[in-house]
Amino acid sequence: MNQHPADDSPLGKSSAYVSVYTPSLLFPISRLPKWRELGLNPDDLPFSGADVWNCYELSWLTPSGKPEIAAAEFVFPITAQRIVESKSFKLYLNSFNQTVFRDRHEVLRTLESDLSVAAQGPVMVKLLTMDQLYRKGMVELPGECLDDLQVDIDQYQYNPDLLLLAPAARRIRETLYTHLFKSNCPVTGQPDWGSVVISYAGATVDRKSLLRYLLSFRQQADFHEQCVERIFTDLYSLLGGRCELTVYARYVRRGGLDINPYRSTEPGPADNFRLARQ
Structure with a gap:
C-alpha cells in the first residue's frame, strides 16, 4: 500500500503542544x-x-x-x-x-x-x-440550493459517472450549492463537512445528477483542496473547454481553522465570507 504524503506529518498522532514560536x-x-x-x-x-x-x-x-x-x-x-x-x-x-x-x-x-x-x-x-x-458578519450562499431535491441516494463512493447533462441541454448560466457535502481526511478518516458552490455557464447540468455526484464524496478520502479539484475537473470535462466554471467549497471549522478552496476558469480573487457553520 502506498504511503500517503501526510503519513509523516503530525496528523493522527499524539502531539505535544509547543507554545513558543517554532x-x-x-x-x-x-x-x-x-x-x-x-x-x-x-x-x-x-x-x-x-x-x-x-x-x-x-x-x-x-x-x-x-x-x-x-x-x-x-x-x-x-x-x-x-x-x-x-x-x-x-x-x-x-x-x-x-x-x-x-x-x-x-x-x-x-x-x-x-x-x-x-x-x-x-x-x-x-x-x-x-x-x-x-x-x-455572516452571509447566505448565492444561487439556488440543491438540498431539497427529491432524490434516491445509494452511492457514497466517489463516482464521476453520476454527472449528467440535462436532456436537450441548452446553454445556461447559473449558481447552485449544497450544504450536504462531506468527505473524509485521507489519514485519520475523520469527517470533513462543508458547503459547495458551483457557478457555471455552459450546457445545462442535470441538478439531480449533480447532487448525487456531490454526495458520492461522502466516503472519499482526500484533502479539501483535492476534493474541489476533482469536482472542477469532472465538471470541466462534462461541460467542455469553452465553459465558464467556478467551484468554491466552504468547509466547517475544525481546531480553530476553516479551509476554503476556490478554483475557477475566471481570474480574480475569491470572496472570503463566513457561513453560519463557520
Whole structure:
C-alpha cells in the first residue's frame, strides 16, 4: 500500500503542544502528485484560484507580557507549489501563544514569511480585530440550493459517472450549492463537512445528477483542496473547454481553522465570507 504524503506529518498522532514560536512545525505537501493523478499539467492548469484559510485561535504576547488575540485570513495562491497540512498549521499557530512580538505588524510579517517558505509561493495574511470580525458578519450562499431535491441516494463512493447533462441541454448560466457535502481526511478518516458552490455557464447540468455526484464524496478520502479539484475537473470535462466554471467549497471549522478552496476558469480573487457553520 502506498504511503500517503501526510503519513509523516503530525496528523493522527499524539502531539505535544509547543507554545513558543517554532516555524519548523509546519509540514508542507506538494500539490504535484494529486495534480498528476487528476491528469492536470501544472504548467497549463484549467483553473486559477486559491485556498483561503480562516483562523480564530491566534494569540501572542506583547512586550509588556499582555496577551493579544486576532482572527486571521490566509490566502495560499494556486501558484504556490505546496499546501500545508492542517494539524501542523494549528500546532505552528499555537506556538505563538507564549511568544513576545513587538506589535501586530511583526506577527503579520512573521506569518507571511514562514507560510510563504512552506508553501513555496507568496501567502497573503490579514489580521482582524474582534470588532472587525464582528462587522464582517455572516452571509447566505448565492444561487439556488440543491438540498431539497427529491432524490434516491445509494452511492457514497466517489463516482464521476453520476454527472449528467440535462436532456436537450441548452446553454445556461447559473449558481447552485449544497450544504450536504462531506468527505473524509485521507489519514485519520475523520469527517470533513462543508458547503459547495458551483457557478457555471455552459450546457445545462442535470441538478439531480449533480447532487448525487456531490454526495458520492461522502466516503472519499482526500484533502479539501483535492476534493474541489476533482469536482472542477469532472465538471470541466462534462461541460467542455469553452465553459465558464467556478467551484468554491466552504468547509466547517475544525481546531480553530476553516479551509476554503476556490478554483475557477475566471481570474480574480475569491470572496472570503463566513457561513453560519463557520
